[in-house]
Amino acid sequence: MTLMEVLQAVVLALVGAGALAVVLARDRVRQVLVVSVYGVLLAVLFFTFQAPDVTLSELAVGAVALPVILLLAISKVRKREQ
Amino acid sequence: MSPRPRLYLFLAGIAGLVACYLWAFGGMPAFGHYPGPYGPAILRAAIAQTHATGVVSAVNFEYRGFDTVGEEFILFTAAAGLSVVLRRLRGEREGGRAIPDADNSNKRTTSAAVRVPALLLAGPTVLVGWWLASHAQTNPSGGFQGGVVLATAFVLVYLSGEFLAFRRLSPVALLDAVEAIGAAGFAAVGLTAVIMGLPYLYNFIPLGQIPGAVSSGGVIPVISFFVGLEVAAAFTAIIGEFLEQTLLVRRGA
Numbered sequence: 631m632t633l634m635e636v637l638q639a640v641v642l643a644l645v646g647a648g649a650l651a652v653v654l655a656r657d658r659v660r661q662v663l664v665v666s667v668y669g670v671l672l673a674v675l676f677f678t679f680q681a682p683d684v685t686l687s688e689l690a691v692g693a694v695a696l697p698v699i700l701l702l703a704i705s706k707v708r709k710r711e712q
Numbered sequence: 713m714s715p716r717p718r719l720y721l722f723l724a725g726i727a728g729l730v731a732c733y734l735w736a737f738g739g740m741p742a743f744g745h746y747p748g749p750y751g752p753a754i755l756r757a758a759i760a761q762t763h764a765t766g767v768v769s770a771v772n773f774e775y776r777g778f779d780t781v782g783e784e785f786i787l788f789t790a791a792a793g794l795s796v797v798l799r800r801l802r803g804e805r806e807g808g809r810a811i812p813d814a815d816n817s818n819k820r821t822t823s824a825a826v827r828v829p830a831l832l833l834a835g836p837t838v839l840v841g842w843w844l845a846s847h848a849q850t851n852p853s854g855g856f857q858g859g860v861v862l863a864t865a866f867v868l869v870y871l872s873g874e875f876l877a878f879r880r881l882s883p884v885a886l887l888d889a890v891e892a893i894g895a896a897g898f899a900a901v902g903l904t905a906v907i908m909g910l911p912y913l914y915n916f917i918p919l920g921q922i923p924g925a926v927s928s929g930g931v932i933p934v935i936s937f938f939v940g941l942e943v944a945a946a947f948t949a950i951i952g953e954f955l956e957q958t959l960l961v962r963r964g965a
Contacts, residue, residue, distance in 0.1 A: 694864045703954065
């Protein structure tokens, strides 16, 4: 096993743990933050698998744009519930 | 269905899934061994054929360009659909002082620790976004990545506590126009080739002398530019619609 393969295995395990953490987070706002961290983990995964272009997209979409949209939607739903 | 039979049904299903999964796993190629003929063929030919060292962009905008036009219009349609759904709601509720009120409430709740770094980062983010969108032909960047990074610059402006500045920098009419220009520009590059008697999206612009130079790649940097416009405008429009929805409801409460 080369060093790169060890790194890939470690990051794959982290992504698995991150996905589990997303599902297990029950509070909606906290879940969005976990999703954002999960997006960063996925970006690292893509980078270790030599896809820097996908890394850039995932960083911007998965770690920033998606959490922002989710947070705004949660904020709107909360206002309606009150 | 009572819990016990449901559990048995679930266990039978999961056993079948695991069996099929393991069976499929056994037939897979070894880790990192890609069996198809297409990848190696592209890697051998791409730089010589397109003079673009960003081979991913060469595949996206040239070899597979027709597919990417479709993807571009998926995003365009998504943003347009969202605007149609959310803007009707806004029209129903819109009052004279909606946005100034929202802006004030926003200013009260944003701390300097968020505002100052967000403002400082907005400029460099625009620079990185445009750099990515304009260098598709030389490295693994491209219009999509650059466009999304550009859109996050607008989010930073909002985070700095300035919803009014967000709207002034990205008026809805301008966003709609830029998005349409981006989407239509990509399609128009392809149609230009057709008018010249070449296949749709054929690379009709001279490729440049030096592979990997910013001016190389023919139509690839042009398409990447239009994709950058489209993606940046679409994402900013989507986030802007969500922002306005949230702030308007806040006002109504």
